[in-house]
Amino acid sequence: MKFKKITLVLAAVSALAFGAQSAFAQYDVNENPNANNSWQGPASDKVALNYGVHFVGTLSSSSDEDWSTFTPPNNTIGPGSYADITLVSPPGYSYNLAITDSNGGYVAKTWLQDSGNVAVVRIYTEANRTYWIGVTPGSSISTWNYQLTIN
Numbered sequence: 001m002k003f004k005k006i007t008l009v010l011a012a013v014s015a016l017a018f019g020a021q022s023a024f025a026q027y028d029v030n031e032n033p034n035a036n037n038s039w040q041g042p043a044s045d046k047v048a049l050n051y052g053v054h055f056v057g058t059l060s061s062s063s064d065e066d067w068s069t070f071t072p073p074n075n076t077i078g079p080g081s082y083a084d085i086t087l088v089s090p091p092g093y094s095y096n097l098a099i100t101d102s103n104g105g106y107v108a109k110t111w112l113q114d115s116g117n118v119a120v121v122r123i124y125t126e127a128n129r130t131y132w133i134g135v136t137p138g139s140s141i142s143t144w145n146y147q148l149t150i151n
């Protein structure tokens with residue numbers, strides 16, 4: 001993620017003021033297995049991801065889809081601002097990583113890596129926009145967790 005200097009200063013001040021509450025802190029969030037986080041499920045059942053969040057989930061069946069939302073904070077938006085989204089599937093598996101807007105529309109993305117169980121895509125971020133990020137089964141699923149992160 002690219003910052004302007006002023007944004008970095010603001011982030012540092014914010015980190016001092018709010019400590020672990022900073023938007024840039026690293027922390028883990030586990031999927032709620034009882035939530036309907038399919039694409040069609042209610043937005044309230046989707047975890048709101050942010051920079052620095054490690055979302056950990058499991059594809060529990062070949063029809064399970066896990067969708068999260070990502071609304072880039074306004075202080076991270078600027079010319080050329082972007083987010084790199086990383087999906088680490090269980091070893092030996094390669095789950096699908098999908099990114100849409102809230103209407104299911106296409107979001108332009110660049111593949112930075114797609115090898116083995118690691119996929120990384122870059123999207124250019126815009127103000128006041130929510131992205132939907134989906135992890136869906138590939139050809140087979142594992143009982144192991146996958147991890148989704150945004151940097």
Ligand SMILES: [Ca+2]
Pocket residue numbers: 031057058059060064065066
């Ligand atoms: Ca799941």
Ligand SMILES: [Ca+2]
Pocket residue numbers: 036037038064065066067
């Ligand atoms: Ca699900």
